[in-house]
Amino acid sequence: MKPIKVLEYNIIKSFQMVKSDIAKLQAEISSLSSTLSSWSDTINSVLEQQKEFIDEIDELKRQISKLKAQQRSTINGLAAREKKYVSSVNSKKLHRADCVFAKNIKEDKKLFFSSRTQGLRKGLEPCKCIIT
């Protein structure tokens, strides 16, 4: 082969190699891009699940606070059934249920206690009706 032919051959060969490298790179880029898009789908579905979990947790919190409210009213209801001692949410005095002051407390403000000790333990001061 003439030197000029060899040079031409080498140049053609080099371009072919570059071309095949570019093709390989394009294939890698396209595979990376599909990997990225599948990750992005995964991330989106995880975020979606997280949102659902948060909603479920909120729902559970609502149910718990509802149960707590029921529990409070049940406890108050049990004490109310005995209705021995009464105080008001607005005062620090503990009364017997038949005390005039106790009767003046509005029903929805009444707190009931089944025993004197139970009321006093809450830090309430005994009214005259209890002392005498």
Ligand SMILES: [Zn+2]
């Ligand atoms: Zn009283």
